[in-house]
Amino acid sequence: MIMEIIVAKSAGFCFGVDRAVKSVYDNISNKPLYTYGPIIHNLQVVNELEDKGVKVVNNIEELRKLEKGKVIIRSHGVEEKIYEIIKDSGFSIVDATCPYVKKIHHIVNDYSKKGDTIIIIGDSTHPEVIGIKGWSTRETIIIENVEDAKKLDIPKDTHLCVVAQTTLNYLKYQEIIEIILDKGYHVDIKNTICRATRDRQEEAINLSKKVDKMLVIGGKHSSNTRKLYQLCKNQCDNTYHIETIEDLELLVFSKNEIIGITAGASTPKNIIQEVITHVRNTERN
Ligand code: SF4
Numbered sequence: 120m121i122m123e124i125i126v127a128k129s130a131g132f133c134f135g136v137d138r139a140v141k142s143v144y145d146n147i148s149n150k151p152l153y154t155y156g157p158i159i160h161n162l163q164v165v166n167e168l169e170d171k172g173v174k175v176v177n178n179i180e181e182l183r184k185l186e187k188g189k190v191i192i193r194s195h196g197v198e199e200k201i202y203e204i205i206k207d208s209g210f211s212i213v214d215a216t217c218p219y220v221k222k223i224h225h226i227v228n229d230y231s232k233k234g235d236t237i238i239i240i241g242d243s244t245h246p247e248v249i250g251i252k253g254w255s256t257r258e259t260i261i262i263e264n265v266e267d268a269k270k271l272d273i274p275k276d277t278h279l280c281v282v283a284q285t286t287l288n289y290l291k292y293q294e295i296i297e298i299i300l301d302k303g304y305h306v307d308i309k310n311t312i313c314r315a316t317r318d319r320q321e322e323a324i325n326l327s328k329k330v331d332k333m334l335v336i337g338g339k340h341s342s343n344t345r346k347l348y349q350l351c352k353n354q355c356d357n358t359y360h361i362e363t364i365e366d367l368e369l370l371v372f373s374k375n376e377i378i379g380i381t382a383g384a385s386t387p388k389n390i391i392q393e394v395i396t397h398v399r400n401t402e403r404n
Contacts, residue, residue, distance in 0.1 A: 122374050122402050124395060125330065127322045127381035131391055133315040135194040135217025136384050140164065142215040143173055143191055151188030153210075155201070156246060158193050159385035160341035163363065179204050189213055195246045196220040198253020199228070220247060223282050223311045224254040230280035230307065231255040236273065238262055240295050241284025245342060248284050264291075268298040279306040285313035286343040286384075288320065288350070315384065316343060320350055323381040327351035330379035332372065333358040336394055337383025344383030351381070363390065364397045372402050 132140070136159050143158055153176045157165045165175060176182045179201070182190065187209045192201075196216035205212055216224075231237050237259040241248040252259050262268050281299065283292050289312055296308060327333040333355045337344025339362050352358040361367055372378060378398055382391050 122372060122399075123377045124398060125326060125377065125379050126391065126395065127319070127326055127379070129315070129319040129322045130336070130380060130382040131384075131386050131388055133313070133319075133384040135219060135313075135315075138217070139191070139194040139215035142213055143168060146189055146191065146213055147171060147173065149189055151186050152191070153182065153185065153188060154191045154193060155182075155197060155205070156193055156195070158191065158215075160338040160344070160383070161385040161387065161390075162338060163390065164385075164387055179208070182210065183208050192216050194220065196224060196250040197246075198250055199224070200253060216250075217285070217313075219285055219311070219313050220250070223251050223285070223309075226280065226282055226309050226311070227251055227254045227259075228256065231257045231259070233278075235278045235280040235307070236260065238271075238279055238281045238299070239284065240281065240292060241287055242342060245284060247286075251282065251284075262295055262299075265294055265298065268295045271299065271302060273304075275303060277304060279304050280309065281306060282309045282311045285311060286316045286346065287312050288346060289317050319343075319381065319384070320347060323347050323351050324354055326379040326381065327354040327358060329377065330355060331357060331376040332370075333379040333381075334361050334367075334394060334398070335359070335381055335383070336361045336391055337386045338362060341383045341385050344385070347381060347383055351379075355379070361394060364393050367394065367397055367401070370401075372398050374402060 152173050157175050190210045191213045194217040237255045240262045243261040333351045335348040348360040
C-alpha cells in the first residue's frame with residue numbers, strides 16, 4: 120500500500136497576502152523600503168525580505184527615526200490616522216491593504232458618519248480589527264465572543280452597523296449575530312468574512328474527517344492558521360500545527376496512512392512543498 124497525501128486546494132497564500140508580498144518585491148529596488156508590521160505572519164518570508172534590505176517597522180516612533188523612504192501597508196490595513204502620520208513624517212506609502220479589508224474601512228467610515236454605532240466582531244488585539252476600528256468616527260464596540268454579545272446593553276433605539284474580522288469563523292459569527300438580533304436593535308449586518316477564509320476552513324474540516332493525520336502549516340502567531348488547526352483538531356485527533364519541517368521531526372508516517380495537508384493564508388508554496396517532500400521521505404512500512 121502507498122501512503123496517500125491529500126493537499127487542500129485552498130492551502131497557502133490567499134489573494135490579499137499574495138498581492139501584499141508581490142508589492143514588496145515590486146518595490147524592492149526602491150530602498151529604503153519598510154513594511155508597517157511584518158508583511159505576513161511567516162518568519163521565513165520576513166527574514167528573507169530582511170536579508171534583501173526590507174525593514175519591518177512596528178510603530179510610528181520607530182519609523183520617525185529612520186531614513187525617509189517607502190512604507191508598505193500590509194494586507195491587514197491600518198487606522199485612517201496612520202496614513203496621515205506616515206505622510207507627515209516625510210515617507211511615501213504603498214498601500215497593499217487587501218481590497219476586502221479596505222471595503223470594511225469604507226463601510227465603517229460611512230456608517231459611523233451617518234451616526235450608527237459600529238460593532239466589530241473579532242479579536243480586539245488583532246491588527247486588522249485595530250485598523251478597522253480606526254476608520255470609525257464614533258463609538259465602536261468590539262465583540263470577541265458569545266459572552267460579549269450577551270452582555271451588550273445599549274439603548275434600544277441605537278442604530279447599529281455590524282461588521283466582522285475577515286478571518287472570523289462563520290459559525291461563531293452566526294451565533295453572535297443571532298444574539299444581537301434577539302436584542303431587538305435596528306441593525307445593518309454586513310457579512311465581511313472573507314470567502315477565502317471560509318472556503319479554506321470548510322475544505323480543511325472536510326479533509327480532516329477522512330484522513331489519519333492532518334498537518335496544518337503556518338506561523339505559530341498566525342491567527343487564521345491557529346483557527347484552522349483548531350477546526351481540524353475537532354475532527355481529527357492527530358492534527359499537528361507545523362511552522363517548518365523541523366516541527367515534523369518526531370512524527371512518523373506509515374505506508375497505510377492517509378495524510379491531509381492544509382496551510383494558512385501566509386504560508387508560501389515552497390514550505391508546503393518541503394513538508395510534502397519530508398512526509399514522503401520519512402514514510403515507514
Ligand atoms: S484572508 Fe481574505 S481578506 Fe484577508 S487578506 Fe486574504 S483575501 Fe484578503
